[in-house]
Structures are given as structure tokens and as C-alpha cells.
Amino acid sequence: MATIHVDIVSAEASIFSGEAKFVALPGEMGELGIYPRHTPLITRIKPGAVRVERADTGEEEFVFVAGGILEVQPDRVTVLADTAIRGRDLDEAKAEAAKKIAEEAMKNAKSDIDFAKAQGEFAAMAAQIAALRKFRKK
Numbered sequence: 001m002a003t004i005h006v007d008i009v010s011a012e013a014s015i016f017s018g019e020a021k022f023v024a025l026p027g028e029m030g031e032l033g034i035y036p037r038h039t040p041l042i043t044r045i046k047p048g049a050v051r052v053e054r055a056d057t058g059e060e061e062f063v064f065v066a067g068g069i070l071e072v073q074p075d076r077v078t079v080l081a082d083t084a085i086r087g088r089d090l091d092e093a094k095a096e097a098a099k100k101i102a103e104e105a106m107k108n109a110k111s112d113i114d115f116a117k118a119q120g121e122f123a124a125m126a127a128q129i130a131a132l133r134k135f136r137k138k
Contacts, residue, residue, distance in 0.1 A: 001021070001055070002035075002036035002037065003019040003020060003021060003036055003055040004019070004020055004021075004023070004034065004035070004036040004037075004038070004075060004076065004077055005017075005018070005019055005020075005075060005076045005077070006018060006019070006020045006023055006052050006076075006077045006078075006079075007076070007077070007078045007079070008050060008052075008063050008065070008079040008081065008084055009078075009079070009080060009081065009084070010065075010068075010080075010081045010082070010083055010084040011082075011083075012083075012084075013084075015063050015081075015084045015085075015086060016052060016061055016063060016086075018052075018054060018055070018056070018061075019054070019055035019056065020052045020053055020054055020055055020077075021035075021036075021053045021054070021055050021058075022034070022035055022052075022053040023050065023051070023052050023053070023077050024050070024051045025045055025048070025049070025050040025051070025065070025070065025079065026045055026046040026047070026048035026049070026127075027043050027044075027045055027046070027070065028043055028044040028045065028046060029043075032070070034072055034077055036074070036075070037074045037075075038072050038074060038077075039072070039074075040072060040073055040074065041070070041071070041072040042069065042070065042071050042072075043069075043070050044067070044068070044069060044070075045065060045067060045068050045069065045070050045079065045081075046067060046127070047064075047065065047066045047067050047123060047124045047127035047128065048064070048065065048127050048130075048131055049062055049063070049064060049065075049087075049131035049134060050062070050063045050064075050065055050079060050084075061087075062086070062087030062088075062131075063079075063081075063084055063085065063086055063087060064084070064085045064087065064090055064127075064128050064131045064132070065079065065081040065082070065083065065084050066081065066082045066083040066084075066124045066127075066128070067081070067082045067083075067124070068080050068081035068082050068084075083124075085128075087131075087132070090128065090131070090132045092129060092132050092133075095125050095128045095129045095132065096125075096129065098121070098125045099122060099125035099126060099129065101121075102118050102119075102121040102122035102125055103118075103122055105117075105118035105121070106118040106119055106122060
């Protein structure tokens with residue numbers, strides 16, 4: 001059985017490193033699915049869920065990323081995330097609170113820069129909540 005090595009890292013820590021059968025994540029232009037021997041690729045990723053089908057257990061590892069860069073080589077996938085949180089560590093109540101704060105900041109923005117910053121935070125929290133709900137359904 002062919003496998004591909006996957007590393008998911010953020011500025012804070014290495015979140016996942018191991019062999020996988022399949023990886024799916026939110027690319028800039030849509031959902032990407034990566035199998036072993038994939039064509040080389042570098043692209044930005046959007047906030048959302050990275051799903052890794054582990055080669056050793058067959059179980060799915062779930063990580064939320066708040067954007068970043070993806071590099072794919074035929075034998076390796078590297079996700080360099082702005083922020084990465086293991087699915088089991090996500091807190092829906094905190095994400096909802098942060099989303100409300102960002103929404104309020106958008107309403108009260110005094111400049112385009114403030115609005116854009118709040119809008120980015122709002123989008124990241126909305127993506128985190130959506131990913132969390134999808135993860136919890138499994």
C-alpha cells in the first residue's frame with residue numbers, strides 16, 4: 001500500500017507528522033484531495049479542516065487551519081499553517097464568542113484596515129465553527 005508522509009506545522013508547534021493514505025484540505029481555489037505520488041504543487045490554503053486518513057490505523061485525523069501554505073511532493077505533504085488546532089482541542093463556545101467580537105468590530109470599524117482585519121477574524125472563526133461541527137458529526 002502506497003503512503004505519503006504528512007507534516008502539519010504552525011508557528012507554535014508541530015501538530016501532526018506521520019504516514020497517510022489520503023489528505024484533504026481547503027485550497028485557495030477549492031477543496032484539494034491528495035494521494036501518494038501526487039503531482040508537485042505549492043498553493044495557499046484557506047481557513048478550514050485538514051483531514052488526514054492515517055496509514056497505520058485507517059482513522060481520520062482532523063486539524064483546523066486558519067490559512068497558510070501547502071507544498072505537495074510525490075512522497076510528502078507539508079502544511080505550513082498560520083494557526084493550527086487539533087480537532088479534539090477546538091472549543092465551539094470560544095469560537096462563537098470570538099466570532100461575535102469580530103462581528104462587533106466590523107460594525108464599529110473606523111477605517112478600511114480595521115474592517116478588513118475584523119472581517120478576516122470573522123471568516124476564520126466562521127470556518128473554525130463549521131469545521132468543528134463537521135468534525136463532531138463523525
